[in-house]
Amino acid sequence: MKKIKKHLLYTCLIYSIVSCTGDNLNLIPNDGSEVVIDDNQNTIDVASKLIANDLEPHPMQDVAKPDYLKTIIDPSFGTIIRRISNGNPGSVIKPMYSTIQAWNADETRMILYDQTNGVHQLLDGKTYAFIKNLDDVNPDDLEQLFWDYNQPDILYYLDRSTDDFVKYTVSSSNKEIMVNLKELTGCNGSISMGNDVQMMSWDSDVIGFRCNNDTTYAYKFSTQNLTTFNIDDVNYAAAMPAPSGNLFYHNVSSYDANGNFKARLNKSKPEHSCLGKMANGTDTDFSVSFSDGPNGGCLGNIIAYDLNTGDCLPVISEDLGYDYPKSGTHISAVAHKNPGWIAASMIGFEGDGQKLLDQELVIARVEPGNVEVYRIGHHRADENEFDYWGEPHAVISPTGTRVLFGSDWSGSEDGKSVESYVIELPSYNP
Numbered sequence: 001m002k003k004i005k006k007h008l009l010y011t012c013l014i015y016s017i018v019s020c021t022g023d024n025l026n027l028i029p030n031d032g033s034e035v036v037i038d039d040n041q042n043t044i045d046v047a048s049k050l051i052a053n054d055l056e057p058h059p060m061q062d063v064a065k066p067d068y069l070k071t072i073i074d075p076s077f078g079t080i081i082r083r084i085s086n087g088n089p090g091s092v093i094k095p096m097y098s099t100i101q102a103w104n105a106d107e108t109r110m111i112l113y114d115q116t117n118g119v120h121q122l123l124d125g126k127t128y129a130f131i132k133n134l135d136d137v138n139p140d141d142l143e144q145l146f147w148d149y150n151q152p153d154i155l156y157y158l159d160r161s162t163d164d165f166v167k168y169t170v171s172s173s174n175k176e177i178m179v180n181l182k183e184l185t186g187c188n189g190s191i192s193m194g195n196d197v198q199m200m201s202w203d204s205d206v207i208g209f210r211c212n213n214d215t216t217y218a219y220k221f222s223t224q225n226l227t228t229f230n231i232d233d234v235n236y237a238a239a240m241p242a243p244s245g246n247l248f249y250h251n252v253s254s255y256d257a258n259g260n261f262k263a264r265l266n267k268s269k270p271e272h273s274c275l276g277k278m279a280n281g282t283d284t285d286f287s288v289s290f291s292d293g294p295n296g297g298c299l300g301n302i303i304a305y306d307l308n309t310g311d312c313l314p315v316i317s318e319d320l321g322y323d324y325p326k327s328g329t330h331i332s333a334v335a336h337k338n339p340g341w342i343a344a345s346m347i348g349f350e351g352d353g354q355k356l357l358d359q360e361l362v363i364a365r366v367e368p369g370n371v372e373v374y375r376i377g378h379h380r381a382d383e384n385e386f387d388y389w390g391e392p393h394a395v396i397s398p399t400g401t402r403v404l405f406g407s408d409w410s411g412s413e414d415g416k417s418v419e420s421y422v423i424e425l426p427s428y429n430p
Helices: 002-014 181-185
Strands: 015-021 024-029 071-073 080-083 109-114 119-124 130-133 154-158 164-169 174-180 206-211 215-220 225-228 247-250 253-256 261-264 273-277 283-289 300-306 312-316 330-332 341-345 360-367 370-378 402-407 419-424
Touching: 174 181, 181 215, 273 330, 283 330, 300 341, 312 360, 312 370, 360 402
Parallel strands: none
Antiparallel strands: 015 024, 071 080, 080 419, 109 119, 119 130, 154 164, 164 174, 206 215, 215 225, 247 253, 253 261, 273 283, 283 300, 300 312, 330 341, 341 360, 360 370, 402 419
């Protein structure tokens, strides 16, 4: 109790308390400075009031699961965690995946996946109120619903039954077929966007996909240009577009816009990763790495790989004072309004939240020569009761000011359902 009170005091230094009734705190940001936001909203000081590169122990403590739409203060980090779903015992409602943006372009809408009923939920992106089930979309995979990067009312998906790539208007439920990928390629088998799917290019113009396990392609909608990649071993994975749309990632290599080999990443093998940008705009593969790359180094919980050169930049590694990489690491680099900001969730081998990064959520700003990591909370998720569906799969918001994750809220006992939660950082301005 003393530790919880200590962190509530810390939180009061970050926020102005408007009201405090029972267990409920209503807070507004009070960082003492004006945050300047340009038209692209990319000058937000995401890390306002957070501590950079903190390696001190912050062991996880038991804390009651918040009620639906209510908040708790993480007793180890002093951050606000809000529960945004309301499932029944045994149910699973969680993010689609770490590589897929949950929020739309202006963060007024968001999507969760109701695994129990096999349907995507549309929520208000600010209040988190349930709006409707998106039961009229039929994506090839549950992870393959892509928000447009500029138009808040537009989604895209590959239709499972027709192989049409569809532009979907959320407000009207109107569907527009942009291209049929089977007809485009002459594929006589299965069209797929591959395993570990990434987002479209950050202008919503380029996608990657494959035909069977034979060939992988890219398609650019504005020019109607189809590119066939010079890849012998497709390995059931499609070449995925980097944010620029001019580079692509496949296996452990990058490729150019003509489908030709660009660089071999200094990466031992494919692991959980997410395509994004460093703060300087470089197309990057952010990945966990459990062993050295072929040129040495590049081992860590988060490694940034330059898709132009294949060189690596450690973000979280033993060389920087952290432990050996944690199991169950997933990275989200989809903060397209604030390039360079990423989030990650780690489960850990022990899974009890007592060691550095175990059961933790982090954000980081990645810039060559200046990497800053911020630990922001414990997710309290494991795989004991729900297997894969119990993984947190953290997703960073477009501005980088919020982090979504799933959790069964395990503590002294395993949780009864997997719900979705959002960490609202001090920089978040609703």
